[in-house]
Amino acid sequence: MTETKRKKSPVFDYFTETEDVFAGGVAWCAGCTLELAARFVPKVLGKDILLVGCPSCSAPVFFGQNRGTWHRMSYFSSLMTGVASNASGISRMFRRMGKDTTVVCFTGDGCGADIGFQPLSGAAERNEHVIYITYDNEGYMNTGYQRSSTTPLGASTSTTPAGKVGHGKPTPSKYVPLLIAMHGAAYAATATLSHLEDFARKLKKAKEKVKDGFVYLHIFAPCVMGWRIDPSASIKVCREAVRTNYYPLWEAENGAVRLTHEVPSPRPVADYLKMVRKFSHLGEADIERIAATVSQRYALLKGLDSLNR
């Protein structure tokens, strides 16, 4: 052992010291961050959780097919409209029966931010004992990269394509994690795959806080196909999103927001945008508008954070 060798992060223990609950060769794309999130969640929360999901990019692997599955976890396949409510019913009954199983919803933004948002909001308001994880790939990737309400301003998708007139999506993303935090959820946080220590800590906290009530985790999850990035670059894209404050990392206990990874001197948002080809059509003015929305969102979080210092 040499003195110059960097100290190994304890986060690697999750990969070396836990059982892999997935079969080899699952049907996710190379470089998919949803896959990395899906594999990481049970490593921290434990494999005896009960997962609730719905038709999505996660479904081909999580759903069973007839009697077979590609993983060894209890999984409940809901519809996109029913995830948070099905989970509420399961969690209520488990608690009634004295089972301390953690019920974990795992959906994309098409469900969490859009069609499943109402029941998500209802479950948060009722303070259900459920962990709800949204992996946000900023669009309906499973059906062919259409826009969702978390698709960012200017992104070219198959339903907001850039063209002679179109500049991509005309409105900024709906900031779902803050909306759920403002429900007064027991715990809400953002996380991404480039900052695994932060992600792991938040998952562990989620498992603690779900005893008090509703927990929401919003995972920034680039889609190599839909965003048109190189499969080897997906983690770099995550990291750049954090470094530019495009995707700030924070947590909120009972609505009290705290930034968990402040970036002392953030890089220009353009550095992030140029890595992702769904933004490649954008001109200077478009980029300035996006930078303005990023600054505004960060200022809001910073202000909320300062209330709790």
Add this chain to the structure above:
Amino acid sequence: MKAEKGEIKVITGNAAAAHGARLCRPDVATSYPITPMSEVAETLSSFVANGLINTDMVEVEGENSAMNVVAGASLAGGRVFTATSSWGLSYMYDAVQQAAGFRAPIVMVIANRESPGILAVSGGQQDIISVRDAGWLQVIVEEGQEILDTVIMAYRLAEDYDIQLPVMVNYDGFYLSYMATGIEIPRQEDVDAFLAPLKSQPPRQILEPGEALGCGTHGIDVGFVELRYRQCQAMERAGARLDEIDAAFQDYFGRGYGGQIEEYRLDDAEIALVTSGSATGTARVVVDQKRQEGIKVGLVKLRLFRPFPRQKLAAALKGKKAVGVVDRSVGFGWDCGPMYMEVRALTPEIGIVPMLSYIDGLANLDITVPHIERAVDEVWAAAQGKPYQETTWIPLEA
């Protein structure tokens, strides 16, 4: 063994539904208020608030969640209850279908109301017609006591090991929902005893934490067909099972409703009228009157709508010289009532005789004695070989 006499209270149909649910001790119940069933939710909530029942009442933000919460709780092993009406049923439609596919033994009461298409805060059976192919068992009841008793029977049916399908108990909104009558409320210990046989069955499959178990799995190819076939076969078994449960209920509580169908003065009848729900009481009065006039009319109350009681109905109607069916809903694209359409499909068993469809009682318009008299007169005339009109919208011609 017989049940002891219960206390008689003057309560509404909605309250009767809530009492029926209370006596079955559901683990989890939900509901999103909607006219005319809101009182069911309020009454159940008051039972919980006053410690009369240890049920986890979940106040959801919409009907879709009302169904999804009970579906989840049911599959986790609980006994569950919910209630809705009209657009509420429409709004939970995807979850309604899924609950049946899950084989979740949910009991839901529906205070029937007009829907969909034209907003009407008024009674009608269009709501349940719109979900007849959702995979649920559908029972339609006639009066308040039958609401309470049928909720209890519905748990015996839904949770039967050989059935494991959700059940809708339907009663006419605005009529039965709000009408207060004297209703005998069975004693808790007697309802416990009546439901006890469910406990001696093999345990049903539930979501077990820590087990490698997928629920609501993606059915593909023949795997899908196999699941669908089993679902349909369970439904086929439900008719005869309801007859048995009804007979057991009558034996124990002294009140029976005929199971799948109830016949009235049908044996020697030459013509028959088919009704469902609260209109049946009016039809009984008319049958008695017409009998005195020498018109040999009998009555069939269609109690089970899904599965459709084909054998029972065919046997009841076989040999009649003409049949009239009163519907409180419409069958889009068929220019007749939906229940009429299904009775007509029994022609090979019944024989080719005049069949007449009466659409009446839409949007809270009363199905009156003169309306039924008119129907009986026309069906009788058709039986004598007179010309007749197949479909009559009574409110437009009265």
